[in-house]
Amino acid sequence: MTIGIGGAGSKIAAKLDSQAILVNVSETELNKVPGGARRILASVHATRGQFRGSRKNPQIGLDAYQSVRRELLELARGNMVFCSSGGGTGNGITTGLLQDLSQATDIDTANKTFFGIILPYAKLESNEFVNNTIEFLTGPLAEAIDSGNTGNIVLFSNKKKFEEKLSEDSYNQQLVESLKLFLSIPDKNDVYRLLDGHIDHEDFALFISKPYFNHFTFLEYDPAIPFGKQLEANSNPLLLxxxxxxxxxxxxxxxxxxxxxxxxxxxxxxxxxxxxxIYSVVENPDRQKPFVTVALLYSRKPAELVDDFNRITEQHVQAKVKKSLDQNVVLHKLDVNMEQEARRAVKQRGDTEDVLATLRRLGKL
Structure with missing residues (x-):
């Protein structure tokens, strides 16, 4: 089962799984997402919030989580959850879910939750998205990783979307196709002739239940070139x-x-x-060249990820300040002889010298 939380998470979940469950605080946003199956409306205190959404405020999403807490905790066990870290709904509701999972004591391997989190591209996206992400990484995500109560966490990046100027739908489609390739590994072991090793559904489930970051990628493999060089040149551009x-x-x-x-x-x-x-080698008659799908689990701490976001954000702010300073207009000092100006004004208006007397009294002359 696949669960999408918030707008971005729901669009990805619905593309990946026609039976996906979609969660949002806005009924309007829920109805915008094509595909998927069941929809869950998380309640917010203000009635208008059901139409306006969380407005980039994770606290609104976190408050709304309480209305779906019990149901969502049960649905998430052993399944996949997708959200973005920059907005209000995906960040807020997922924060509540991660906090509860961190405190749980009875989550076995089969019930670990696989998380797919979409991170903003700090160079081009708003500071609100970046700051929300920083709080998300240092708070609930860090606690959940330390607890060991999650499964794999995949960190998707909007970098490719912005640098290649992709539409949201095109980017989401690429992301989903990439996921499907990775998730198809145990099915290919069932379908194709096995030549060496073995990765069955149980092996795969155990792998994705481990509380580490997962970077999966794929490439046409040339045995004449060292595998390490090929792997380095083919990291997944959709992931961190x-x-x-x-x-x-x-x-x-x-x-x-x-x-x-x-x-x-x-x-x-x-x-x-x-x-x-763990590995498997199969014969795929549809392939013209050898093809490798590989997943790397790593444990980079969220604090280090935050350092990256802070550094990029600081560079972004400095660039804005420099641009502002470069555009600053210098106003030169204008020397004005008040007595001469006053006499000119008196002559033009035909007034008496009372104007000059007034200026002297005020200390202007």
Missing amino acids: EPEAAIEALFLLEVPRGGDPSMFYDILEYFSEKNVSP
């Missing part, structure tokens, strides 16, 4: 860049009649990194 892997998983698909022994080169690469991956 990964750190050094703690654990890994890969599926190698070889064409019909291809040499399956090339997987040893991939194993050697991970061995040099002190990582023992």
Whole structure:
């Protein structure tokens, strides 16, 4: 089951799963999302909020979480949750969910929740989105990771969307297709002829239940080029860049009649990194070239992610200040002889010298 929280999370969940459950504080926003199945309206105190949404305020989303808390906690167990960290609804409701999961004591492997979180592109998106994200990373997300009560956390980045000027729908479609490739790994082990190793549904579920960040990617594999170089050149542009892997998983698909022994080169690469991956090699007759799908689990602390966001935000602010200063107009001092100006005004108006006397009395002359 897939759950989408807020506008961004709901659009992705609905594209990924036709039976997705969508959650929002705004009935209007819920009805805008095509696809998906059941819709849950989280109640806010102000009636107008049901139409206006959370207005980038995570506190509104967090307050609304209380109205769906019990139901959402039950639905999230063992399933996937998608949200954005920058807005109010996705951030706020997910904050409440993460806080409750952090305090839980009875979450077994099968009930761990997989989170997909969309991060703003700090260079081009608003400071509100970035500041909301910083609070989200340092607060509820950090606590949840430390508790060990979540599954994998995938950090999607809006960077590609903004740099390539993609429409939201196009970006979401790319994101979903990327996810589907990763999630199809156990199904391919069922469908295709197995040549070496094995990743069944139980193995895969155990892997995604671990409380680490997950960077998954895929590439056409050329055995003549070191795997490490190919992996480095093919990190997933839709995700935040990964750190050094703690654990890994890969599926190698070889064409019909291809040499399956090339997987040893991939194993050697991970061995040099002190990582023992779970893996599978299958024969896929639809492939013309070897194809690798790989997932790297890493434990970069949210504080380090926040440092990155703070650095980018500070650079952004400094650039704005510099631009403002560059555009500043310098007003030169204008020297005015008040007596001369007063005499000119008196002459033009035909007034008496009373104006001059008044100016002298006021200390202006």
